[in-house]
Structure formats: structure tokens, C-alpha cells
């Protein structure tokens with residue numbers, strides 16, 4: 018399951034960051050997940066629960082925010098959202114076909130590939 022390795026690296030990074038604080042508890046961790054990452058919410062939640070067991074993050078909530086795809090066109094300069102034309106085999110091959118909505122040119126994805134920690138809701142020991 019792809020989600021487990023992604024969640025593991027996120028959790029590792031978060032725990033590393035939290036080691037700077039004198040923690041009472043962690044309420045939640047909010048992550049930004051791009052539409053192109055192909056990560057399922059349910060699988061992420063499930064993986065999070067398992068990966069955080071026995072850590073400072075155990076029992077905290079994983080909040081997932083979705084980041085829509087944004088592209089930049091090399092030919093006409095278009096910058097913005099794009100509707101995803103998916104390959105008929107998308108489910109199995111998982112590579113959506115993206116092209117510029119203005120000129121159908123080749124585009125570069127500027128948003129939607131990321132999976133990053135946005136913020137953490139923690140309580141420090143007084």
C-alpha cells in the first residue's frame with residue numbers, strides 16, 4: 018500500500034519536528050494532499066492510525082486537505098486549474114493525461130503533486 022510509506026515519512030518528519038517541544042499531547046496533524054498524488058483518504062487514515070501507534074502522535078487526528086491541480090503552459094503562458102482528462106486505464110496505470118485548456122499544449126504541473134504537512138495542533142506542558 019503506497020499510503021503506508023507516504024504516511025510513515027510524514028509521521029517521521031512530524032515526530033522529528035515535535036521533539037523540539039515539551040508536549041502534553043497532539044490533537045491533530047493537518048496535511049495537504051495534491052489531487053495527483055493518487056493517495057486515498059481512507060487508506061491514509063488507516064495507515065496513520067497504525068504508523069502512529071506507540072508514538073507521541075498516537076490518538077491524534079489526521080486532517081487531510083486536498084490541493085487541486087494547477088498547471089503552467091509553456092506555449093501560451095496559461096496558469097491555473099485544469100480538468101483532468103484521464104486515461105481509460107487510469108485506475109490501473111494511474112497517470113492522468115494533462116494538457117493546456119487554452120491551447121492544448123504541453124503543461125507543467127505546479128500544484129497537485131505535493132503531500133506535505135500544513136500544521137500541527139499541539140498542547141505543550143505548562
Ligand SMILES: [Zn+2]
Nearest residue numbers: 090093117120
Ligand atoms: Zn497553453
